[in-house]
Amino acid sequence: MKARVFVTLKPSVFDPQGRTVAEALHTLGYDAVEGVRQGKYFELDVRAGTPGEARALAAEVADKLLANPVIESYRIEVGEV
Amino acid sequence: MKARVFVTLKPSVFDPQGRTVAEALHTLGYDAVEGVRQGKYFELDVRAGTPGEARALAAEVADKLLANPVIESYRIEVGEV
Incomplete structure (x- = not known):
């Protein structure tokens, strides 16, 4: 089963990488x-029996x-492929 | 309008970063x-009138x-938020 994890800086944290891309x-x-x-x-x-299990493992x-919870938040999507 | 771009290495390209995470x-x-x-x-x-316009700009x-088309592929999602 595939679990996709998106990690982003929290909105209040300055993102110099993103700023540089925007300026470019x-x-x-x-x-x-x-x-x-x-x-x-x-x-x-992930090897998991159910999507819920896969999501729990990914979290x-x-x-x-994968994430630094002090400055980053994450979002998870689970799918068969 | 928000456009989300996911850039990944093509399946045939070795991904040492991912391998290191897996080993960890x-x-x-x-x-x-x-x-x-x-x-x-x-x-x-993005400032765009329609989702299609936002998607075209993001592409x-x-x-x-954002992507190096030789070794990377990308996927785009468009949404209001």
Whole structure:
């Protein structure tokens, strides 16, 4: 089963990487892109009987290793593929 | 309008970052996580009249700056928030 984990900086945390991407886009003429936040994306192949089990495992793993809960939040999606 | 861009290495490209995360998880006892692929995640605030317009802009920006089309592929989701 696939679990997708999206890790982003919390809204109150400054995101210099995203800011740099936004500035580069403005330099290229893409003024319609008003802001960019960058995050991390993980695709986990998990051995789990049910989607709920896969989600619980992904949440545990995100808390322990993938995200820094002080400054980051995460979102999980579970699917067969 | 929000456009979310997920950039991942193509399946045929070796992903040392994901491999390292997978090994760290196995060391922590999470053997049920069989594999990990890591990618990048961008949230763009775009000024666009329609979702289609936002998607087209995000695709252009992904091709030009966010992804390296030789080794990476991307997926786009568009939403109001």
